[in-house]
Amino acid sequence: MARxxxxxxxxxxxxxxxxxxxxWVALLTLVAGIGVVAYMKQLxxxxxxxxxxxxxxxxxxxxxxxxxxxxxxxxxxxIIPAYLYDFGPIKxxxxxxxxxxxxxxxxxxxxVTADLGRPDRLWHLIPGLGILNLPSSLLGWDxxxxxxxxxxxxxxxxxxxxxxxxxxxxxxxxxxxxxxxSIPWAVSIHTVxxxxxxxxxxxxxxxASILAPRFLASxxxxxxxxxxxxxxxxxxxxxxxxxxEALFKISEFIAVAMALNLxxxxxxxxxxxxxxxxxxxxxxxxxxGLHGKNMFVTWIWTALVFNVxxxxxxxxxxxxxxxxxxxxxxxxIILGIWIEKGIGLIVPxxxxxxxxxxxxYLPTTIEALVTAGIWAIxxxxxxxxxxxxxxxxxxxxxxxxxxxx
Amino acid sequence: xxxxxxxxxxxxxxxxxxxxxSRDQRKRAEAADCALPSRRSFLAGxxxxxxxxxxxxxxxxxxxxxxxxxxxxxxxxRTVERLKREYKAKYGKxxxxxxxxxxxxxxxxxxxxxxxxxxxxxxxxxCVQENNLSRNPQIQYIxxxxxxxxxxxxxxxxxxxxxxxxxxxxxxxxxxxxxxxANAPCTKVCPVRATWSxxxxxxxxxxxxxxxxxxxxxxxxxxxxxxxxxxPYIPTNEVNPETHYLGNRPRMRNVVEKCTxxxxxxxxxxxxxxxxxxxxxARKFGNLLDPDSEISWLIRNxxxxxxxxxLNTQPKFYYFFAT
Amino acid sequence: MKGIVRNLGLTSTLAALLMTAxxxxxxxxxxxxxxxxxxxxxxxxxxxxxxxxxxxxFPVPVKPLPLTxxxxxxxxxxxxxxxxxxxxxxxxRVHTGIELKHGGIxxxxxxxxxxxxxxxxxxxxxxxxxxxxxxxxxxxKCHGTKFRDWRHGVHGKRSGSWSGExxxxxxxxCHDPHSPRFKSLEPLPPPSKPRTPQEKVAAH
Numbered sequence: 001m002a003r004x005x006x007x008x009x010x011x012x013x014x015x016x017x018x019x020x021x022x023x024w025v026a027l028l029t030l031v032a033g034i035g036v037v038a039y040m041k042q043l044x045x046x047x048x049x050x051x052x053x054x055x056x057x058x059x060x061x062x063x064x065x066x067x068x069x070x071x072x073x074x075x076x077x078x079i080i081p082a083y084l085y086d087f088g089p090i091k092x093x094x095x096x097x098x099x100x101x102x103x104x105x106x107x108x109x110x111x112v113t114a115d116l117g118r119p120d121r122l123w124h125l126i127p128g129l130g131i132l133n134l135p136s137s138l139l140g141w142d143x144x145x146x147x148x149x150x151x152x153x154x155x156x157x158x159x160x161x162x163x164x165x166x167x168x169x170x171x172x173x174x175x176x177x178x179x180x181x182s183i184p185w186a187v188s189i190h191t192v193x194x195x196x197x198x199x200x201x202x203x204x205x206x207x208a209s210i211l212a213p214r215f216l217a218s219x220x221x222x223x224x225x226x227x228x229x230x231x232x233x234x235x236x237x238x239x240x241x242x243x244x245e246a247l248f249k250i251s252e253f254i255a256v257a258m259a260l261n262l263x264x265x266x267x268x269x270x271x272x273x274x275x276x277x278x279x280x281x282x283x284x285x286x287x288x289g290l291h292g293k294n295m296f297v298t299w300i301w302t303a304l305v306f307n308v309x310x311x312x313x314x315x316x317x318x319x320x321x322x323x324x325x326x327x328x329x330x331x332x333i334i335l336g337i338w339i340e341k342g343i344g345l346i347v348p349x350x351x352x353x354x355x356x357x358x359x360x361y362l363p364t365t366i367e368a369l370v371t372a373g374i375w376a377i378x379x380x381x382x383x384x385x386x387x388x389x390x391x392x393x394x395x396x397x398x399x400x401x402x403x404x405x
Numbered sequence: 406x407x408x409x410x411x412x413x414x415x416x417x418x419x420x421x422x423x424x425x426x427s428r429d430q431r432k433r434a435e436a437a438d439c440a441l442p443s444r445r446s447f448l449a450g451x452x453x454x455x456x457x458x459x460x461x462x463x464x465x466x467x468x469x470x471x472x473x474x475x476x477x478x479x480x481x482x483r484t485v486e487r488l489k490r491e492y493k494a495k496y497g498k499x500x501x502x503x504x505x506x507x508x509x510x511x512x513x514x515x516x517x518x519x520x521x522x523x524x525x526x527x528x529x530x531x532c533v534q535e536n537n538l539s540r541n542p543q544i545q546y547i548x549x550x551x552x553x554x555x556x557x558x559x560x561x562x563x564x565x566x567x568x569x570x571x572x573x574x575x576x577x578x579x580x581x582x583x584x585x586x587a588n589a590p591c592t593k594v595c596p597v598r599a600t601w602s603x604x605x606x607x608x609x610x611x612x613x614x615x616x617x618x619x620x621x622x623x624x625x626x627x628x629x630x631x632x633x634x635x636x637p638y639i640p641t642n643e644v645n646p647e648t649h650y651l652g653n654r655p656r657m658r659n660v661v662e663k664c665t666x667x668x669x670x671x672x673x674x675x676x677x678x679x680x681x682x683x684x685x686x687a688r689k690f691g692n693l694l695d696p697d698s699e700i701s702w703l704i705r706n707x708x709x710x711x712x713x714x715x716l717n718t719q720p721k722f723y724y725f726f727a728t
Numbered sequence: 729m730k731g732i733v734r735n736l737g738l739t740s741t742l743a744a745l746l747m748t749a750x751x752x753x754x755x756x757x758x759x760x761x762x763x764x765x766x767x768x769x770x771x772x773x774x775x776x777x778x779x780x781x782x783x784x785x786f787p788v789p790v791k792p793l794p795l796t797x798x799x800x801x802x803x804x805x806x807x808x809x810x811x812x813x814x815x816x817x818x819x820x821r822v823h824t825g826i827e828l829k830h831g832g833i834x835x836x837x838x839x840x841x842x843x844x845x846x847x848x849x850x851x852x853x854x855x856x857x858x859x860x861x862x863x864x865x866x867x868x869k870c871h872g873t874k875f876r877d878w879r880h881g882v883h884g885k886r887s888g889s890w891s892g893e894x895x896x897x898x899x900x901x902c903h904d905p906h907s908p909r910f911k912s913l914e915p916l917p918p919p920s921k922p923r924t925p926q927e928k929v930a931a932h
Contacts, residue, residue: 047635054922057623057632116618117633118617119616120468121597124599133596136594199594202623202624202625202716278558354627355559355627356561358560525913525915525916545919566918568915676888676890681887684913686902691890703880
């Protein structure tokens with residue numbers, strides 16, 4: 001009885017809303033639909049429809065995956081202060097951050113699946129039924145940590161919301177161990193993802209121990225930046241209250257993370273430029289072009305300029321605490337990191353190829369559409385989750401309210 | 406890598422004049438061969454599970470097939486029989502799909518005399534024919550690198566040289582293929598153990614177990630692995646029906662493949678095709694565990710080197726200078 | 729051992745022409761299915777491995793001399809007995825097809841060919857004449873390290889089985905003894921370039 005009441009309530013909440021909600025959901029559904037059609041085309045004709053070649057054998061899908069793992073990992077930023085130090089304003093909003101992490105994890109998994117040649121053989125990855133090559137394959141580890149992280153990010157907010165729906169106090173001694181576990185786990189997902197690339201001796205661009213720290217630093221910029229924007233949208237359209245202080249607190253984290261990110265980039269630049277070995281070639285390709293191939297140069301400089309401007313915005317308290325400049329900084333960071341940590345990280349790993357050839361990569365329309373579709377699916381999941389979560393959080397949607405309705 | 410600009414413009418001409426079957430012919434043939442099944446598979450797949458669509462004609466037996474390393478004798482026999490039926494239906498020939506186990510006491514290694522190699526690419530095309538490599542899109546396990554005398558800088562090398570005659574003055578050649586590393590970076594990254602080193606040292610792929618993630622391609626420092634971005638095309642009259650399950654049997658789309666030292670030949674005592682065809686005898690092959698083999702003798706007596714030895718991949722592919 | 733090889737060589741010289749056809753058929757048996765690249769082999773004939781493995785050290789493919797100039801003794805011999813030309817000249821008056829480019833300016837026909845026994849090459853220290861089918865023995869006289877490498881299968885080419893019976897290519901199969909430098913070849917076509925943004929090669 002209670003369960004069917006909950007399902008009915010959820011269904012009702014998902015199907016009612018202001019016109020902009022319908023428009024937004026319709027738009028996302030449309031883009032997701034186009035993405036699915038594009039993916040069907042890819043299944044029909046093979047990965048030949050992508051821009052990938054034997055030289056650059058990973059592209060937009062894996063780049064997008066890498067970026068999104070960073071966003072998902074950034075949920076840790078919200079968990080640490082919210083749960084451990086009981087920093088008031090953030091605690092209110094951490095559940096939304098975790099819902100974002102869960103949605104983004106779905107996007108991560110969709111991206112990897114889109115990149116797989118044989119999705120029909122995904123069952124080969126299931127231990128027991130198939131073979132998950134542990135401990136030696138980092139991709140195997142990544143599957144473990146991503147699924148574990150997805151579980152944590154569904155279980156923790158799920159439990160808290162369940163209690164809130166039933167208007168009960170959560171049993172903190174049950175949930176605290178999971179919360180504590182989720183902190184190193186968040187670090188682990190991005191570290192393991194970095195190690196996927198990091199461990200390959202064939203690719204000097206990735207085979208540098210600075211890679212994992214840089215991954216984390218940049219993730220701690222892009223993830224929270226996305227969160228800041230989402231919260232402003234959420235509080236505009238719902239009764240969910242997010243204090244400005246919470247946003248400004250997050251932006252302080254971003255300033256620190258961006259400083260670290262730029263410092264690590266400098267360290268990488270110094271090492272490669274000063275030693276001036278063949279390992280400089282991918283960096284050369286990325287920033288100035290190699291053997292006349294320079295498709296990426298404009299992109300990466302754009303990313304660098306965006307990151308530096310955003311860093312300055314977040315560094316100065318006045319601009320950090322003005323919502324206009326704050327939002328500008330967030331957008332710049334998201335774009336900057338998306339370029340740098342997305343295909344800006346993946347593609348130069350393949351250029352030049354291990355036998356010295358320089359062949360570039362540009363995603364095809366199909367790849368772009370599939371990626372857009374994955375974003376749309378993720379955002380759709382996130383939107384629908386929020387539509388249910390926020391009323392529970394604010395106490396509008398509880399068992400009692402259903403019973404009385 | 407320095408390539409003259411006009412090479413780009415000339416590519417079509419070169420291929421159509423001198424390729425084994427012009428590009429247009431190959432394209433037409435491919436269209437005739439593949440258009441129908443792929444369209445049908447699309448329609449069938451649209452109603453099936455979305456993952457199943459990638460295969461279309463994939464049977465339940467094929468879908469549920471086990472990893473080769475875990476198969477029992479009966480499972481192997483059954484699979485081999487099924488493959489023979491499928492290949493017969495597709496190519497109209499009786500196929501041999503071998504599943505020979507490694508020969509006791511063998512560890513294969515390869516020697517290549519870079520002082521002898523003249524860069525004629527006969528090995529490249531012998532390999533294509535022996536191993537049923539896709540003609541379009543083109544897959545060639547062997548890349549013949551041309552270096553200018555006095556340098557072994559990979560970035561300055563090219564594989565696209567096309568003079569009237571080889572060898573050319575002022576250059577030397579170095580063919581590169583899978584190096585069959587003892588400490589292979591590619592096999593350890595595979596998330597599903599679809600690729601591994603056999604006891605006789607051959608690095609193989611179970612094409613029916615590979616999920617197509619291409620992690621091994623990112624891991625290989627020698628570009629030894631190739632991916633079938635779409636259905637491989639082999640002209641029916643050129644297909645080689647003498648195959649091995651882990652070797653040259655025709656592959657399917659979206660899986661990784663690689664040189665197997667011609668496992669279908671060497672496990673039957675024969676030399677690999679590239680050794681057989683080399684007009685200058687630059688290619689040597691044999692058993693490292695046999696002290697009297699050619700390869701053992703040359704490692705003992707000649708100055709050898711292995712490509713990118715600093716990566717500790719421990720290739721079983723030795724370049725040497727015979728003189 | 730060397731003697732055994734040479735004795736066999738004597739008989740095989742005489743048998744070479746007769747065995748030509750048989751050899752081709754037998755080769756098919758050894759190599760199994762002949763694929764196109766195997767047909768790419770040089771057009772000389774190959775003697776299949778002997779039945780009795782103890783009869784020689786290794787099987788040897790033999791290149792018969794052209795019918796037009798054999799046997800040499802029909803010109804250089806007691807019947808016609810052309811004058812022996814001991815001194816080197818740039819242009820050969822007879823055998824005009826031969827370009828002598830071996831070992832720089834000093835090498836002359838009679839450094840290898842027996843001056844009076846023209847069906848043979850000069851002997852080794854044991855005094856036994858060397859038949860043309862075993863010219864590698866004479867080659868080894870100067871090219872000792874190459875000869876050693878060749879005997880271990882490291883110089884030159886072998887064909888067949890890595891573990892068992894194989895045929896060896898002799899020096900003269902790849903090197904014209906009068907002009908031993910390996911002849912240049914037309915290379916097979918370069919690989920096609922990948923479909924990348926700059927190339928605008930049509931997608932499949």
